[in-house]
Amino acid sequence: MEEPRLNTVPVEQPPRGSQPHERRPQRSLIWGESSVATSIYRSRALADVVIIIGILGIFYGITQVSREWTGILRPTVQIDLSFGALPRYTFFSLVRGLAAYMVSFIFTIVYGYWAAKDRLAERLLVPVLDILQSIPVLGFMPGVVIALVSLFPRSNTGLELAAILMIFTGQAWNMTFSFYNSLKSVPQHLREAGTIYRFNWWQRLTQIEMPFGATSLIWNSMMSMAGGWFFLMVNEAFQLGNRDFRLPGVGSYMSVAIEKGNVPAMVGAVVAMVVMIVGLDQFLWRPVVVWAQKFRIEDTGGEEAPESWFLDLLHHSHVLRWIGAVNAAIGRAVVRVVRSLLRRGPGRSHAVQPKPVHVDVPQQSHRPSPGVLVSRALFAVLLITLLLAGVQIVRLLATVHLVEWLRLLKSDLLTLLRVTVAIILGTLWTVPVGLRIGLSPRLSRLMQPVVQVAASFPAPMLFPLVITILSVFRIGLGVGSIVLMLLGTQWYILFNVIAGAQAIPSDLKEAAASYRITSRQRLWKLYLPAVFPYLVTGWVTATGGAWNASIVAEIVTFRGETLRAQGIGSVINEAAFNAQFAELAAAIFIMSLTVVLVNRLVWRRLYTVASTRYNLSK
Numbered sequence: 001m002e003e004p005r006l007n008t009v010p011v012e013q014p015p016r017g018s019q020p021h022e023r024r025p026q027r028s029l030i031w032g033e034s035s036v037a038t039s040i041y042r043s044r045a046l047a048d049v050v051i052i053i054g055i056l057g058i059f060y061g062i063t064q065v066s067r068e069w070t071g072i073l074r075p076t077v078q079i080d081l082s083f084g085a086l087p088r089y090t091f092f093s094l095v096r097g098l099a100a101y102m103v104s105f106i107f108t109i110v111y112g113y114w115a116a117k118d119r120l121a122e123r124l125l126v127p128v129l130d131i132l133q134s135i136p137v138l139g140f141m142p143g144v145v146i147a148l149v150s151l152f153p154r155s156n157t158g159l160e161l162a163a164i165l166m167i168f169t170g171q172a173w174n175m176t177f178s179f180y181n182s183l184k185s186v187p188q189h190l191r192e193a194g195t196i197y198r199f200n201w202w203q204r205l206t207q208i209e210m211p212f213g214a215t216s217l218i219w220n221s222m223m224s225m226a227g228g229w230f231f232l233m234v235n236e237a238f239q240l241g242n243r244d245f246r247l248p249g250v251g252s253y254m255s256v257a258i259e260k261g262n263v264p265a266m267v268g269a270v271v272a273m274v275v276m277i278v279g280l281d282q283f284l285w286r287p288v289v290v291w292a293q294k295f296r297i298e299d300t301g302g303e304e305a306p307e308s309w310f311l312d313l314l315h316h317s318h319v320l321r322w323i324g325a326v327n328a329a330i331g332r333a334v335v336r337v338v339r340s341l342l343r344r345g346p347g348r349s350h351a352v353q354p355k356p357v358h359v360d361v362p363q364q365s366h367r368p369s370p371g372v373l374v375s376r377a378l379f380a381v382l383l384i385t386l387l388l389a390g391v392q393i394v395r396l397l398a399t400v401h402l403v404e405w406l407r408l409l410k411s412d413l414l415t416l417l418r419v420t421v422a423i424i425l426g427t428l429w430t431v432p433v434g435l436r437i438g439l440s441p442r443l444s445r446l447m448q449p450v451v452q453v454a455a456s457f458p459a460p461m462l463f464p465l466v467i468t469i470l471s472v473f474r475i476g477l478g479v480g481s482i483v484l485m486l487l488g489t490q491w492y493i494l495f496n497v498i499a500g501a502q503a504i505p506s507d508l509k510e511a512a513a514s515y516r517i518t519s520r521q522r523l524w525k526l527y528l529p530a531v532f533p534y535l536v537t538g539w540v541t542a543t544g545g546a547w548n549a550s551i552v553a554e555i556v557t558f559r560g561e562t563l564r565a566q567g568i569g570s571v572i573n574e575a576a577f578n579a580q581f582a583e584l585a586a587a588i589f590i591m592s593l594t595v596v597l598v599n600r601l602v603w604r605r606l607y608t609v610a611s612t613r614y615n616l617s618k
Contacts, residue, residue: 047317065095071156077246079256081265090272093249100167108175116183118375133173134595136548137231139588140169166235171224178220182213214295222285226456233460254461277456287311400586412590415567419546422482426490434494438501455491460552477565484553489545493538500534533610540603
């Protein structure tokens, strides 16, 4: 059956004596009926215009960032609090966050794959990762900043790299744990498929393991990006003793505005941050989430598929198709060249090769593969590095007196109490609200972007407003710091509860409705058990965030006045600012030890319960 064509519309033939111009109205009528083709053409033209403008904007942004990186290192940086400087500062912060995410993504793939595939290395890599995520940002910052600035003493390159690495320390750990758990939980039938098709390690990674863990990695990437933004003010406005390591950005803009009590500048920084987060969600995360839907594995009817207007716009772009075609052609050419070189080998010619002679060779003993040798070598390097670092830390801790250890232990217990109260308060309201949002498709479409923005927004930017409200009610920072912790941690619980509610299979909901189970019974027999594994993940993430938030929640500077609450967070903050490295190392050691003990004694047991009793996939 032939396809219909636009020019096959029947029209009456004009008389022979008519003029040629008499056919023009008929031609315009035919084109007027092709509104679909016209709209497609316009959408493609609009997409091409947007892509071209975006590419030009990226090149312009790269030139501005390169000027900032190669600029002369200044002893002090003057932050312009005018609204006109905000777009440029926001762009600089965005570039640092995206650069840190790229480093975090590479670290996640390499470290997570290594820990999941090498059982010997796994025994060391997983505990090291657990310890690293418990170390606050200020624990890494002094050493990293001093080392990188000394490597680039005449430019801002070292300071920019230090800021990116500090943002990296707030992003990488959650992503790595997510990818590691995905690799360990690949279904058996997918593993057997890789064996049947004789996939090598690269084919298994790119065609089975990474697609299987794509959805989890993407959502945890968004959460990790939020963790990186949390300490944006600390990363861009860092001071060590009498040295100022500020960088132009929206974080340093907000920090200076708080110091000077400039309320309009604070509001402008908040608006700029919201615009940046919403832009990231619409132009990056939402298209990636929609694209990753093809990797989902479901046993029941799927939910409403998410949509992305920007991804739809990109699909209509001729420019992207041309770029993709050129990249594909270059890639095929490179592959052909590499394959030809590998076939020829060094020193080989096209002469006639002699026929192979079959000789009985004694069977050689089994040798480890090159990948195993590389893994063992990296494991040895990591072990030696950790031992050397451990020796230096022990020497530093030996200078701390017993009285100081007791004071730090008391401060640590007070912070532990605040973290526990913050998690309990956050759970009380996030579980019912999260269930309500997650179980309603309409509310999910409306509220999930709001929750994503709230989780990504750096809570320290709201501290001045909260401190003002607390002062009105005469609430001290000892109790008020719990509220400040909640601003940065409760969203992780809410986000995971929403995800757990959306993951409840439709057949279980239909069975509950068929048997006329009451709302209360559904809550205790279906909803809470189903979301419990996600709730445990939210608790772990929120607890880690609360410990890190204690650094900025237990000591706050507002309008020239410094408010303090006794706790390990305020100790770490002051020790880093005053360059007291022995006290800083001791405080970080106690905090990390507490976090590891809580993870081992509490969260690991809850994870076991969640995976054995409440796992719907088993």
